[in-house]
Amino acid sequence: MTQADAARTEDGDLLPRVADVFRKLALNEQWKAQIPTDPVLGPLVWRAARRYVAGETASEALTRIAEINRDGHRATVDFMGESCHDAERAGSEADAFVALSKSLAAAGHDCSVSLDLSHIGLAIDPALALRHARRLAEATVAAGQEMMISMEGSDRADAVLDVHGALCEQFDHVGVTILARLHRTADDLPVLLSRPGRIRLVKGAFLEPETIAFPRGSRELRDAYLRCAGALLDSDHLCSFATHDWDLLGELDRMLTGRPRTGVVPWEFETLLGLGPGRLAVMRAKGHPTREYVVFGTEWWLYVCNRIAEEPERLFRAVADAAGD
Numbered sequence: 488m489t490q491a492d493a494a495r496t497e498d499g500d501l502l503p504r505v506a507d508v509f510r511k512l513a514l515n516e517q518w519k520a521q522i523p524t525d526p527v528l529g530p531l532v533w534r535a536a537r538r539y540v541a542g543e544t545a546s547e548a549l550t551r552i553a554e555i556n557r558d559g560h561r562a563t564v565d566f567m568g569e570s571c572h573d574a575e576r577a578g579s580e581a582d583a584f585v586a587l588s589k590s591l592a593a594a595g596h597d598c599s600v601s602l603d604l605s606h607i608g609l610a611i612d613p614a615l616a617l618r619h620a621r622r623l624a625e626a627t628v629a630a631g632q633e634m635m636i637s638m639e640g641s642d643r644a645d646a647v648l649d650v651h652g653a654l655c656e657q658f659d660h661v662g663v664t665i666l667a668r669l670h671r672t673a674d675d676l677p678v679l680l681s682r683p684g685r686i687r688l689v690k691g692a693f694l695e696p697e698t699i700a701f702p703r704g705s706r707e708l709r710d711a712y713l714r715c716a717g718a719l720l721d722s723d724h725l726c727s728f729a730t731h732d733w734d735l736l737g738e739l740d741r742m743l744t745g746r747p748r749t750g751v752v753p754w755e756f757e758t759l760l761g762l763g764p765g766r767l768a769v770m771r772a773k774g775h776p777t778r779e780y781v782v783f784g785t786e787w788w789l790y791v792c793n794r795i796a797e798e799p800e801r802l803f804r805a806v807a808d809a810a811g812d
């Protein structure tokens with residue numbers, strides 16, 4: 488019996504409650520600032536975080552990206568941070584993204600740049616986020632890189648899609664992420680298919696009420712994901728299937744049977760650092776383009792809480808990592 492099975496047996500359904508705790512921790516702004524800098528807890532939790540985070544600096548991320556490219560996968564890199572409420576800081580964070588794009592180009596890596604718009608001003612003023620995002624779009628287009636916008640909680644979805652729409656009037660290399668969990672995605676997708684730029688399909692990480700979102704692990708969510716995937720494939724739009732779910736990966740592979748895998752292949756499979764190297768290797772061996780999503784930066788607490796909340800069994804691994812096992 489695994490530790491996770493024991494936890495379930497001894498205390499009813501413990502793991503879903505662990506997941507809820509971590510989702511709430513992930514949203515706690517005070518802990519986000521305190522835990523990583525705490526002299527006792529910080530180094531301990533950092534050891535567990537290293538599985539999912541390339542490092543605190545861009546140069547550590549570049550080293551990881553080179554390894555991923557050597558393994559035959561594309562990469563994308565995200566300088567972590569979201570919900571920035573300080574306009575000056577939003578500007579300097581945008582500068583850091585522009586510098587990152589230049590470093591990737593100088594190193595010759597096959598790597599796109601991913602970001603949360605709330606990291607560069609969306610939570611302050613969407614017009615500010617658009618100004619900064621435009622600067623990054625100019626830098627990435629000059630460097631021949633894709634730029635991918637993440638999707639945030641449903642309360643920000645309209646603002647994220649509006650900024651993406653404005654960028655698409657000027658650029659054709661800016662992609663966006665859609666959440667299969669959200670009911671609204673069925674209406675958003677046709678609009679996005681009329682825009683250029685890759686569409687990344689994910690299940691959705693945020694806590695959302697069931698009035699607007701399918702529950703995690705539900706049949707409805709699986710069906711919604713596959714419906715969106717089908718629409719993306721039918722349209723031949725550039726897309727990314729970003730999931731670690733073996734069931735979905737198998738189903739998508741079946742949907743792709745018979746499609747040519749040479750020349751410009753519109754789809755790719757994408758996983759988060761530390762969660763899917765085995766999955767990427769399998770999909771690559773089947774001839775699919777693959778990409779790994781590398782995160783770095785000092786704001787890793789929230790990110791790591793979200794990863795544990797998604798699969799609370801990772802908590803046992805995190806404890807072992809922290810203990811140095």
Ligand SMILES: Cc1cc2nc3c(=O)[nH]c(=O)nc-3n(C[C@H](O)[C@H](O)[C@H](O)COP(=O)(O)OP(=O)(O)OC[C@H]3O[C@@H](n4cnc5c(N)ncnc54)[C@H](O)[C@@H]3O)c2cc1C
Pocket residue numbers: 636637638639664666687689690691692693703704705729730731732733734757758759780797798
């Ligand atoms: C490249 C990339 C970019 C992303 N960008 C965003 C973004 O911009 N915005 C966002 O909100 N999210 C984003 N995410 C996160 C995403 O929304 C999911 O939260 C995350 O990927 C987990 O879902 P999954 O599809 O990988 O599969 P999971 O649902 O985590 O499935 C993985 C494993 O867990 C099992 N499992 C599934 N459900 C249950 C359950 N109820 N109980 C027990 N086991 C279960 C599955 O069978 C499978 O084996 C991104 C993910 C990736 C890979």
